[in-house]
Amino acid sequence: MVALNTQYMGLQLRSPLVPSASPLTGDLDTIKRMGEAGVGAITLPSLFEEQIEQEAQLLGTILDTTQSIYAESLDFFPKLEEFRRDERAYLQLIEQAKKTVDTPIIASLNGYSSGSWTHYARQFQDAGADAVELNIYYIPTHPHVTSTHIEDMLVEVVRETKGQVQIPVAVKLSPYLSAPVHLAQRLIEAGAEGLVLFNRFYQPDLDIKALEARRRLVLSTSDDMLLPLRWIAILYGQVNASLALTTGVHTAEDMMKALMAGASITNICAVLMKNGVEVITELLSELTILMRARGYNSIAELQGVLSHKHTPNPEAFERANYVQLIGQ
DSSP, rough: OOBBBBEEEEEESSSSSSEEGGGGGOOOOHHHHOOOOHHEEEEEEEHHHHHHHHEEEEEEEHHTTTSSSSSGGGGSOOOOGGGGGHHHHHHHHHHHHHHSSSSSSSEEEOOSOGGGGGGGHHHHHHHOSSSEEEEOOOOOOOOTTTTTHHHHHHHHHHHHHHHHOOOOOOEEOOSOOSHHHHHHHHHHHHHHEEEOOOOOOOOOOOETTTTTTOOEEEEEEEEGGHHHHHHHHTTTTTTSEEEEEOOOOOOHHHHHHHHHHHHHHEEOOOOHHOOOHHHHHHHHHHHHHHHHHHOOOOOHTTTTSGGGGGGHHHHHHHHHHHHHHHHH
């Protein structure tokens, strides 16, 4: 009998397959079907920092520009809750999702700066979320912004968030880092219990006729998992945190690779968008077959067997692999 249960940030999951934040996980019927199909947890769509800031700025503008108007005009002010619609709807989604499935629910905050937006993590916890994923999306475009500044900012976001909650906090990182292992250790020291590798940036395209940038949604392929796979393998055994691989997981073999590299869970999104919720049952069934064929009876037995932890000299191994590949 093959056991697919795993641990992620102290949470007991029945399988290592976790739908990542997307519009799909914002629908209660889909959430229910995901739970019935056997997912280990569900990450809800992100509440964006920009949504929170825009609401606060809009209210501030109204109050600032109407200070000198007659007192009677206060009756015409929009109610505060109108500016908190996104927040309130998100908290309701958490509450309803918890009632819909017995699967752990992970709330997601997408932003880049420290400040009051991290306080929303406490509201997520109060609404019933089992964990929070900080999707820290930041592209440094100013010449005076240093790598140290960016790392300090990320650490402060985690520290502030952990100051608000007792539930586990995971950090979804960008692949564009100069010293990922060092930053990972700093984030863990600041309180992060999990690391999600990597945030997949959607790159804009240029329209040479309209002379403007155009947004493009290009779904991942299995080839896209090679970068996070490598860093999962490097981090496993070096940091005291759960690791989640995201981007490029499309097949049961992809899942197997991620787990063998050291991941506790594998996030899926594009394969769900292409093939529907039904693919979850197929992936878990195929993963069970793969594990049985290779003599593994549990996730714990195979986790990390292909990580750098089990390589005598990881740095020499990586260098030798590079030289051999380039020399062909």
